Amino acid sequence: MTDYSAFGNLTIGQYLPYGSLVHHLDPRAKIVMFSLLVAGVTFASSFSASVLLLAALMGIVRLSRTPLRYALQGLRPALPWIAIFATLQLLFYQGQYGSDVCSTIWSWGFINITTCSIRQIGLMVLRLLEFMIVISLLTLTTTTAELTHGMDLLLSPLRRLRFPAHELSLIFAIALRFAPTLAGELERIMKAQASRGADFGEQGRLRFIQRTRNMLPLMVPLFLSALRRAEDLTLAMEARGYTGGKGRTSYVTLSAQPADYLALGTVCVFCAILFFLPLETLDTLIVATVSHNMQEVYSLIAH
Amino acid sequence: MIVVEDVHHTYDVDRAHPVTALKGINLHIEEGEYVVIIGRNGSGKSTLAKHFNALLIPTSGDVSIKGMNTKDPQHLTTIRHSVGMVFQVPDNQIIATVVEEDVAFGPENMGLPLQELRARVDEALTVVDMLDHRTRPPHMLSAGQKQRVVIAGAIAMRPACLVLDEATAMLDPRGRRDVLDTMQQLHAQGVTIIAITHFMREAVEGTRVIVMDQGNIAMDGPPQRIFSQADELRQLGLDLPQVTQLAERIHRRTPAFPTPLLSVEECVEELCRLPQSAVVSS
Numbered sequence: 001m002t003d004y005s006a007f008g009n010l011t012i013g014q015y016l017p018y019g020s021l022v023h024h025l026d027p028r029a030k031i032v033m034f035s036l037l038v039a040g041v042t043f044a045s046s047f048s049a050s051v052l053l054l055a056a057l058m059g060i061v062r063l064s065r066t067p068l069r070y071a072l073q074g075l076r077p078a079l080p081w082i083a084i085f086a087t088l089q090l091l092f093y094q095g096q097y098g099s100d101v102c103s104t105i106w107s108w109g110f111i112n113i114t115t116c117s118i119r120q121i122g123l124m125v126l127r128l129l130e131f132m133i134v135i136s137l138l139t140l141t142t143t144t145a146e147l148t149h150g151m152d153l154l155l156s157p158l159r160r161l162r163f164p165a166h167e168l169s170l171i172f173a174i175a176l177r178f179a180p181t182l183a184g185e186l187e188r189i190m191k192a193q194a195s196r197g198a199d200f201g202e203q204g205r206l207r208f209i210q211r212t213r214n215m216l217p218l219m220v221p222l223f224l225s226a227l228r229r230a231e232d233l234t235l236a237m238e239a240r241g242y243t244g245g246k247g248r249t250s251y252v253t254l255s256a257q258p259a260d261y262l263a264l265g266t267v268c269v270f271c272a273i274l275f276f277l278p279l280e281t282l283d284t285l286i287v288a289t290v291s292h293n294m295q296e297v298y299s300l301i302a303h
Numbered sequence: 304m305i306v307v308e309d310v311h312h313t314y315d316v317d318r319a320h321p322v323t324a325l326k327g328i329n330l331h332i333e334e335g336e337y338v339v340i341i342g343r344n345g346s347g348k349s350t351l352a353k354h355f356n357a358l359l360i361p362t363s364g365d366v367s368i369k370g371m372n373t374k375d376p377q378h379l380t381t382i383r384h385s386v387g388m389v390f391q392v393p394d395n396q397i398i399a400t401v402v403e404e405d406v407a408f409g410p411e412n413m414g415l416p417l418q419e420l421r422a423r424v425d426e427a428l429t430v431v432d433m434l435d436h437r438t439r440p441p442h443m444l445s446a447g448q449k450q451r452v453v454i455a456g457a458i459a460m461r462p463a464c465l466v467l468d469e470a471t472a473m474l475d476p477r478g479r480r481d482v483l484d485t486m487q488q489l490h491a492q493g494v495t496i497i498a499i500t501h502f503m504r505e506a507v508e509g510t511r512v513i514v515m516d517q518g519n520i521a522m523d524g525p526p527q528r529i530f531s532q533a534d535e536l537r538q539l540g541l542d543l544p545q546v547t548q549l550a551e552r553i554h555r556r557t558p559a560f561p562t563p564l565l566s567v568e569e570c571v572e573e574l575c576r577l578p579q580s581a582v583v584s585s
Contacts, residue, residue, distance in 0.1 A: 143400070143401075144400050145399070145401045145404060148400075170398075173398070173399065174398060177397070177442075180440075180442040181394055181442060184442075229392075229394070229395045232392060232396065233396065233398070235390065236390060236398075237398060237408075238383070239356055239383065239390075239457075240383070240408055240412060240456065240457070241380055241412040241460065242408070242412050243380065243412065247414045248411050248412055249410075249411050249414050249416060249420065250411060251403070251404055251407035251411055251417070251421075251424065252404060253417065
């Protein structure tokens with residue numbers, strides 16, 4: 001490995017300061033909106049719903065002015081796994097798809113490829129794509145500071161139920177704050193070990209087992225240093241009079257604008273449409289149309 | 304301002320081998336002083352410093368800040384608000400992901416209203432000259448800039464006293480100079496400064512030098528007096544500042560040359576004043 005940068009091609013957690021409409025939304029609104037979209041992606045069980053979602057997400061990507069390439073970059077390391085899962089599903093998926101009857105395309109021994117398995121794979125790939133876009137979009141358009149304040153304020157009503165909202169968001173903030181520091185530390189440890197002859201292997205795609213094994217001697221020094229830093233940080237926080245969330249005021253204030261409510265409303269309506277419209281029937285309808293089964297088309301429309 | 308009476312401190316990390324870091328310290332620090340504490344590694348400097356804002360409680364004896372005993376948990380927050388602390392590694396003291404939010408951390412803990420928070424952050428960042436970097440993430444700053452952010456975080460609480468525990472150790476000469484200048488500025492405004500350092504050159508900055516050795520105070524006095532006792536200092540494993548050493552050597556050859564001299568400017572001035580004959584003869 002010639003390149004020791006630890007988080008070189010990680011896009012989740014990167015922020016692109018393009019200052020678009022999406023960037024300027026209230027982080028609270030954004031967190032709720034993107035959670036709704038994640039729920040949408042999770043529960044969309046039909047092809048039509050998935051395609052609609054993808055279209056909507058593409059629209060948001062355009063609005064945010066972030067290059068699509070960035071939003072999709074995080075997908076690259078996951079590609080081999082997607083391929084493996086897709087193959088497994090293709091070969092062994094036996095179930096039914098909705099009310100549809102599966103027709104076998106090819107069968108050999110216990111391997112049974114049906115129209116249903118192909119559809120299932122398509123749905124899975126779409127879903128992963130959408131997850132990636134949703135999560136990347138949130139972090140690409142929102143700074144970590146905004147995210148933590150958004151979380152803090154969203155969870156603050158729960159404080160009355162003794163839920164440690166402030167503490168939780170502080171933990172989150174500190175984790176984010178120290179991510180680049182620890183990445184730099186890891187880089188330093190790797191260089192120090194490499195200079196004494198440690199071999200971190202070539203960046204071969206298929207040598208990931210060996211690469212993982214080579215990471216083990218890095219973990220102990222990294223953890224030790226993280227613990228030492230934690231101890232220092234506790235002292236520094238105590239010295240600055242930190243005694244927990246009680247009686248604390250906040251330097252950062254958020255105020256929701258009409259645009260935030262509008263955006264939130266739009267997403268709510270969109271998700272409701274996905275949820276309540278009979279999109280699975282639409283799926284069947286499209287399949288029937290494509291396969292020229294006019295009789296079924298009429299019966300479905302009449303239905 | 305700070306009164307330390309017969310303070311002992313024992314670390315109980317390992318019951319079989321307790322480490323006694325402080326062995327009966329007595330100390331008065333008045334308001335507006337600039338105290339520099341020097342001493343070898345393990346002489347108890349840092350342990351003593353952590354007693355000044357109740358991060359450590361004496362095993363026996365008393366520490367009181369403006370009359371408040373650090374043993375009394377009731378006074379804890381008031382003491383922490385009146386004595387600020389800056390430690391060695393700037394990276395490990397920054398909590399927030401944005402410079403200005405980190406500076407606001409202390410005042411937030413004090414429960415100040417928003418208006419006041421903003422005013423204090425502005426003021427503190429102006430003092431350390433970091434106003435231009437207020438919205439940047441701290442990991443993009445240099446070590447010296449980070450340490451100035453940490454100092455801003457401490458002075459935003461408007462402490463009466465600021466304790467620096469080897470705060471310049473990780474900095475390059477430029478960063479160190481910046482921090483020392485900030486300290487002088489704060490001292491001029493009436494803030495009590497207590498600095499712990501390994502650098503003899505920094506010891507000269509103060510109005511009072513305390514030399515620690517094996518958990519005791521070995522020497523205590525104005526820098527002029529401390530640095531005239533070169534032999535005693537060497538016995539304690541410490542050195543003189545470079546300029547002072549030079550002046551001492553010249554003094555040995557030309558007794559007319561005054562010693563101790565603590566700053567380069569002073570030394571140059573005295574060298575110029577030296578009669579030509581003295582220079583030739585030596």
